[in-house]
Amino acid sequence: MEHKRRSKIIDVLKSKSFGSEILIKGWVRTKRGNKNINFIALNDGSVIHNLQVVVEVARFDENLLKQVTTGSCISVKGTLVESMGQGQHVEVQAKEIEVYGTADPETYPLQKKGHSLEFLREIAHLRPRTNTFGAVLRIRHAMAYGIHKYFNDHGFCYIHTPIITGSDAEGAGEMFRVTTLDGDNPPRLPDGHLDYTQDFFGKETNLTVSGQLEAELGAMALSLVYTFGPTFRAENSNTPRHLAEFWMIEPEMAFYDINDNMDLAEDFLKFLMQYALDHCMDDLEFLNKMYDNELIDRLKSVINSRFERLTYTRAVEILMASGQSWEFPVSWGADLQAEHERYLVEKHFGKPVILTDYPRDIKAFYMKQNEDGKTVRGMDVLFPKIGEIIGGSQREENLDALMRRIQELHIPEKDVWWYLDTRKFGTAPHAGFGLGFERLILFVTGMANIRDVIPFPRAPKNAEF
């Protein structure tokens, strides 16, 4: 029995083997034509472009062709030919068509005409079949691969940190509880509190808000490590830049100080932008045309710019001298507001900015304390359009200094004894940062809402699909 292998449309479109027999499979985007000839635009997700299938109506059963509608899935055997029409170089002259799955045109939600992104969010199970989400998902894949490639090529070891954590000391926000206790009738202690000793892990557990503390443990053995996994925040954040479930990349490097950390962050981001330009140009051109006319120029400009590095203190001086009127006043010691960051990145410098040496009271306990007693060696990378894309720091490796901070902030020592042990046994200067994967994808795709760069977004009041 003859068995022919399916060709991917991305390869067919590049092929010049005119006259050869090929087999293609995919989903119908549109069908048009007249009673003599039909044109089917077929897409299999391998590339944003469709392959045109030419159907001589007389050669096929009428009922078969009736089933070929927008959204249906078909298999086509035919001859690869040079296109007689405009708009494409190659097309397939159909000889056999098999319908795998019909799609009732009366009820299939996707039309050949464009849909709003808001509507597509309501049909997230079908939106990968659109040009936009095909492009976003291919870019998202390329960025995930590029991240692993970058770290692998630079001698980093990929560490899998736990999704379920028994520590609530990470201090990165509200957590989702993980439990097998009976929600209707949970065991309670005499004082009324839940009795977690009867829970699955014998203690209170949550979904992770960061893999950083565990990544630091890895860096204290393997020197260069990174995590890349899901992260969960139970914050009631309703913005185009926040998700309850998102993916984060967290490299952690022994023997790096904050300047090494900044060098890595800048080089890493530029590598990823270049990787997108090198491997996703078809998709970027589509997004550039449909959503953001400056997208490709912006990616190139980031690659070619030197990120501006300055201290928080210097940034405050610039903001106070700017003559701008702020909704929130600028003062040393207060966290910078979105409007302040945007001014620095988009107006004052016109390129990515890395702010360092923040007041210690507005930053996490693990950041390396400076000699001035007021600031810590934190760093935030601020990007145009999306704001903070990376947050990181040199870590406090001195046990006494770290202990003082933990006591000041009333962090229970019993929860972080294992973290403190790294400072007790062979401590080393080290640094790291966290990159929000979806924020990276936002920047690289030019999409405006973070719910449109993850297949199935999780956000307050939204866990469908």
Place this chain on the structure above:
RNA sequence: UCCUCCUUAGCUCAGUUGGUUAGAGCAUCUGACUGUUAAUCAGAGGGUCGCAAGUUCAAGUCUUGCAGGGGGAGCCA
């Protein structure tokens, strides 16, 4: 969570100072057309105006509450 705007046909929207039978484009269906490119042309079908209550002779339109969504802010990645 706060501020603000929105919710009318499958989709995107219009709907006047409250007034009789709620409109358009696209999509869908039927027909026409010998190579189309978001094909084109002609015709047809398609609505509990987000949900609930209230004001009024009369509510898509005004008021209140609730739900969902967009934008901005906070929290952050």
